[in-house]
Amino acid sequence: xxxxxxxxxxxxxxTTVAKLFESLGIPVFYADDEAKKLMQTSEILKSKIxxxxxxxxxxxxxLNRAYLADLVFTDKANLNRLNALVHPEVKRHFINWVSQxxxxxxxxxxxxxxxxxSASQFDFxxxxxxxxxxxxxxxxxxxxxxxxMVLDRINNQWKDEDKIKLSxxxxxxxxxxxxxxxxxxxxxKILSLSV
Ligand code: ATP
Numbered sequence: 001x002x003x004x005x006x007x008x009x010x011x012x013x014x015t016t017v018a019k020l021f022e023s024l025g026i027p028v029f030y031a032d033d034e035a036k037k038l039m040q041t042s043e044i045l046k047s048k049i050x051x052x053x054x055x056x057x058x059x060x061x062x063l064n065r066a067y068l069a070d071l072v073f074t075d076k077a078n079l080n081r082l083n084a085l086v087h088p089e090v091k092r093h094f095i096n097w098v099s100q101x102x103x104x105x106x107x108x109x110x111x112x113x114x115x116x117x118s119a120s121q122f123d124f125x126x127x128x129x130x131x132x133x134x135x136x137x138x139x140x141x142x143x144x145x146x147x148x149m150v151l152d153r154i155n156n157q158w159k160d161e162d163k164i165k166l167s168x169x170x171x172x173x174x175x176x177x178x179x180x181x182x183x184x185x186x187x188x189k190i191l192s193l194s195v
Contacts, residue, residue, distance in 0.1 A: 001103070001106060002104060002124060002190060002193060003105070003108065003123050004105050004106065004123065004124045004125070004126060004190060005107075005119065005121070005122035005124070006107050006109045006128070007109075007111060007113035007125065008129060008163075008173075009111065009154060010135060010153045011130065011134070011136065011137075011138040012128040013128050013138070015030075017126070017128050017171055017173065018030070018107060021187065024187050026106065026107055027101050027103055027106050027107070028109055029094050029107065031108060031109060031110035031113075032109075032110065032111060034090050035086045035087075035089075038090060038093070039063050039086060040062070040063050042089055044089070046058060052081055053078070074152060079156055083112065091118075094108060105123075105190050105194055108122070111157065114158050119166055124168045125167045127160070127164055127167040129160045129164070129172055130172070130173045135150070169186055
């Protein structure tokens with residue numbers, strides 16, 4: 001089975017792209033969702049996070065997202081620490097999930113695929129890009145957040161040009177693009193790799 005990594009910075013539209021692959025019958029593992037779930041359910045992970053970031057990381061046994069977000073999105077070292085704790089747990093779950101799939105390929109969707117040094121684990125990597133102002137507008141519209149918050153996240157992620165160099169395919173997802181067609185073509189290409 002081909003393991004495809006799908007990445008792109010905040011607001012690039014990688015989840016939108018992932019949903020289109022799903023509509024073509026390709027299973028997608030959403031690493032961010034899985035990470036959030038595990039931070040709430042995995043006792044091992046919870047104790048590691050509390051030990052690293054303090055007891056305030058959980059309030060009444062519930063992840064204190066605001067507290068953690070403040071720590072990790074303003075300080076890259078904290079972000080790296082959190083990723084180093086969460087990523088191995090997510091990876092374990094992904095390997096198990098893959099073993100349950102039977103399609104010619106599966107997709108692992110993750111904003112920080114390169115940042116977590118995971119690139120070597122994929123047979124094919126797709127990076128979704130869009131210009132920065134478009135991405136900022138999308139996130140402000142989607143999440144009703146401050147421009148500075150989006151910029152902080154963008155600055156904590158790799159630059160598109162560095163991701164592109166290490167990718168097998170790039171989807172330039174400006175608002176004018178016909179994503180359906182782009183995704184269908186890429187789907188055919190990946191299928192052709194599996195025969
Ligand atoms: P995040 O890293 O925050 O999860 P993402 O890369 O997964 O972001 P999406 O959630 O897929 O991004 O897209 C962000 C917003 O932009 C969504 O509201 C989505 O509907 C919109 N969007 C994505 N692609 C396009 C497009 N081609 N044209 C118009 N809007 C788009």
